[in-house]
Amino acid sequence: MAQLCLPVGLNVTELKQLDSLIQKHRLIQKGRFIYRTGDSFTHLYAIRSGSVKAYTLTSDGQIQMTDFFLLGEIMGLDAIATKRYHSNAVALQTTSICEIPFHQLEQLSLKIPALQQQLFRLMSQEITSEQNLVTWLGRKNAEQRLAAFLLNLSNRYHQRGFSATEFHLSMSRTDIANYLGLAVETVSRILSKLSEQKTIAIDKKFIRILDMDCLHQIVNVGKHDSLPCIAHHA
Amino acid sequence: MAQLCLPVGLNVTELKQLDSLIQKHRLIQKGRFIYRTGDSFTHLYAIRSGSVKAYTLTSDGQIQMTDFFLLGEIMGLDAIATKRYHSNAVALQTTSICEIPFHQLEQLSLKIPALQQQLFRLMSQEITSEQNLVTWLGRKNAEQRLAAFLLNLSNRYHQRGFSATEFHLSMSRTDIANYLGLAVETVSRILSKLSEQKTIAIDKKFIRILDMDCLHQIVNVGKHDSLPCIAHHA
DNA sequence: CGTTATATTGAAAGCAGTCAATAGTCGTGG
DNA sequence: CCACGACTATTGACTGCTTTCAATATAACG
Numbered sequence: 001m002a003q004l005c006l007p008v009g010l011n012v013t014e015l016k017q018l019d020s021l022i023q024k025h026r027l028i029q030k031g032r033f034i035y036r037t038g039d040s041f042t043h044l045y046a047i048r049s050g051s052v053k054a055y056t057l058t059s060d061g062q063i064q065m066t067d068f069f070l071l072g073e074i075m076g077l078d079a080i081a082t083k084r085y086h087s088n089a090v091a092l093q094t095t096s097i098c099e100i101p102f103h104q105l106e107q108l109s110l111k112i113p114a115l116q117q118q119l120f121r122l123m124s125q126e127i128t129s130e131q132n133l134v135t136w137l138g139r140k141n142a143e144q145r146l147a148a149f150l151l152n153l154s155n156r157y158h159q160r161g162f163s164a165t166e167f168h169l170s171m172s173r174t175d176i177a178n179y180l181g182l183a184v185e186t187v188s189r190i191l192s193k194l195s196e197q198k199t200i201a202i203d204k205k206f207i208r209i210l211d212m213d214c215l216h217q218i219v220n221v222g223k224h225d226s227l228p229c230i231a232h233h234a
Numbered sequence: 235m236a237q238l239c240l241p242v243g244l245n246v247t248e249l250k251q252l253d254s255l256i257q258k259h260r261l262i263q264k265g266r267f268i269y270r271t272g273d274s275f276t277h278l279y280a281i282r283s284g285s286v287k288a289y290t291l292t293s294d295g296q297i298q299m300t301d302f303f304l305l306g307e308i309m310g311l312d313a314i315a316t317k318r319y320h321s322n323a324v325a326l327q328t329t330s331i332c333e334i335p336f337h338q339l340e341q342l343s344l345k346i347p348a349l350q351q352q353l354f355r356l357m358s359q360e361i362t363s364e365q366n367l368v369t370w371l372g373r374k375n376a377e378q379r380l381a382a383f384l385l386n387l388s389n390r391y392h393q394r395g396f397s398a399t400e401f402h403l404s405m406s407r408t409d410i411a412n413y414l415g416l417a418v419e420t421v422s423r424i425l426s427k428l429s430e431q432k433t434i435a436i437d438k439k440f441i442r443i444l445d446m447d448c449l450h451q452i453v454n455v456g457k458h459d460s461l462p463c464i465a466h467h468a
Numbered sequence: 469c470g471t472t473a474t475a476t477t478g479a480a481a482g483c484a485g486t487c488a489a490t491a492g493t494c495g496t497g498g
Numbered sequence: 499c500c501a502c503g504a505c506t507a508t509t510g511a512c513t514g515c516t517t518t519c520a521a522t523a524t525a526a527c528g
Contacts, residue, residue: 056369059454064369078365080358086365106351113344120340123357124314130364131312131320135290135298137372138379138415142516145372173475181372183517188476204475204525220293376484407507417485422508438493438507475524482517491508498501 005046005098007072008118017108018115024099028052034075034089034097041079043099047071050095051170054087055178065179068092068171070153072160076102077126092170137181140219145180146190147218150200154209165209199229239280239332241306242352251342252349258333262286268309268323268331275313277333281305284329285404288321289412299413302326302405304387306394310336311360326404371415374453379414380424381452384434388443399443433463 002010002018005025010018025048028034034045037056047069054067054075066087069075079085080102109116136148158164169176173191177184194200199215201208209215214229236244236252239259244252259282262268268279271290281303288301288309300321303309313319314336343350370382392398403410411421428434433449435442443449448463 064373066365066368078358078361081355081362082358086362106347106354110344110347110350113340116344116350117340119354120357121315123354123361124312124316126361127312127357127364128315128320130361130368131300133368134300134364134371137368139298139371172473184475185477185518186516189516192476418507419486419509420484423484426508469528471527473524473526476522478519478521480517480519482515484513484515486513487511489508489510491506493506494504496502496504498499 004048005100006074006118008115010112010114014112014115017112021104021108022098022100026097026099028091028095028097030091030093030095032091034091035085036088037085039085041076041083041085042101042103043076044102044105045075045089046098046100047073047075048096048098050097051092052089052095052097053092053171053175054089056087063178065175068153068175068179070156070160073156074122074126077123142180142182142186143190143193144219144221145182146176146187146194147215149176149180150207150209151212151215151219154212165212167207169205169207238282239334240308240352242349244346244348248346248349251346255338255342256332256334260331260333262325262329262331264325264327264329266325268325269319270322271319273319275310275317275319275336277310277335278339279309279323280332280334281307281309282330282332284331285326286323286329286331287326287405287409288323290321297412299409302387302409302413304390304394307390308356308360311357376414376416376420377424377427378453378455379416380410380421380428381449383410383414384441384443385446385449385453388446399446401441403439403441 002015002022005022006018008018028050034052049071051071052069052075053065054069055063055065058064067075069089075089075097076085078087105115105119109119136145140148153167153169154164157167171179173187174184177187180187191200191202195202197214199209199211201210211229217229236249236256239256240252242252262284268286283305285305286303286309287299288303289297289299292298301309303323309323309331310319312321339349339353343353370379374382387401387403388398391401405413407421407425408418411418414421425434425436429436431448433443433445435444445463451463
């Protein structure tokens with residue numbers, strides 16, 4: 001169980017101790033909340049299956065998508081400092097999560113150095129991942145943001161042993177647009193365009209990446225350079 | 235010494251142990267590097283005085299500003315996971331830093347629960363701070379990004395006991411523009427505009443915030459709503 | 469099977485980027 | 499101490515990407 005929730009190189013004894021912490025797991029129906037902004041922070045949550053979106057509300061009531069969590073990823077790391085969750089976490093589909101009581105995890109990690117290391121590593125990764133996001137937004141045009149988003153999902157699925165080229169977009173176009181700081185219409189237009197030039201194929205929420213190199217090229221050229229990989233049409 | 239570098243509620247004995255780790259401090263001249271992308275990760279660095287900018291290079295050689303570090307802030311947290319620094323850290327002025335050997339800090343934090351907690355807290359804060367940045371970029375227009383940037387600096391200086399309304403912009407306009415994903419010209423134009431409407435006053439790199447409420451209003455309205463606080467001119 | 473939410477596509481407007489020219493600042497060496 | 503050159507900052511004009519508004523089309527849900 002612990003292996004599934006918090007994969008980390010521990011010996012059998014240590015693993016048992018961790019297991020005793022992570023007993024509960026819950027099934028969350030689509031649209032249900034795991035936690036809400038301001039709730040007092042008690043647990044980290046690991047996704048065993050399904051997916052979750054996290055968003056905050058601005059002072060004027062607008063939604064701001066902050067994260068999508070996929071299988072194997074940990075939610076709630078940003079809440080440690082303030083002891084309150086900063087976002088609303090909602091299941092995008094029926095989702096199974098592990099509940100990890102943080103206080104006990106903290107205690108245990110004092111006794112198991114490898115566990116402490118893994119926690120530091122996890123948090124550091126999260127910082128890096130947020131920094132990368134910062135790098136895309138604002139500095140990249142709409143097409144690049146979307147290409148980077150698709151590649152990011154592809155990598156994350158691939159890491160967990162799933163196909164890097166075919167996967168399910170569990171979030172809506174509206175959510176994607178919000179996450180990338182674009183209008184829904186722009187996301188839709190660009191998906192259509194990429195589909196036309198055979199870089200990707202889309203059937204509703206199911207996506208196939210046909211030309212991975214092309215996506216990489218799109219991401220890596222400057223904001224307004226334009227030598228895309230479209231040697232296709234006509 | 236430790237108090238200055240890693241403020242945390244420890245007793246005298248614990249503080250001594252921490253002190254013994256954090257012996258060295260270095261003076262870095264303006265323009266000098268503290269670390270570079272790819273250097274192997276050995277230390278965290280805390281700023282005792284001065285300021286530092288951190289940037290990465292894109293695949294096509296463009297600079298991407300990722301962070302500004304001010305007095306009291308910790309650099310290098312993103313390097314823990316990969317054991318390599320992810321960015322280039324350069325002093326913006328003559329800067330004094332504490333060197334904190336991370337491996338030893340990790341060891342010590344196994345023995346001092348309060349220290350471990352403080353480290354978790356620090357990293358969690360960093361995650362939150364990056365998330366906030368993500369929230370601005372891409373979702374806010376140029377004026378809002380700049381207003382948010384100024385308020386952010388104001389808060390950070392204020393937290394450390396300095397004036398919230400008057401401070402030195404140690405980074406260049408070019409750096410600010412890059413950080414916010416804007417063109418230098420846009421930053422310059424907006425600073426001029428805010429200056430004209432008496433929201434701020436600028437003398438070269440020295441800035442005074444004259445109307446803090448106005449800045450907050452700018453940040454908090456929607457991306458294209460426009461009811462600014464300009465009841466000033468003529 | 470109808471109703472509502474989500475997605476696609478088109479046309480027009482606006483914000484920010486680019487290009488260009490000028491002004492001001494900083495550091496170095498005469 | 500001043501003068502030169504290089505760098506940084508400011509301001510203006512124009513282009514273009516992305517948003518907004520509007521109209522369908524398609525999918526999801528009870």
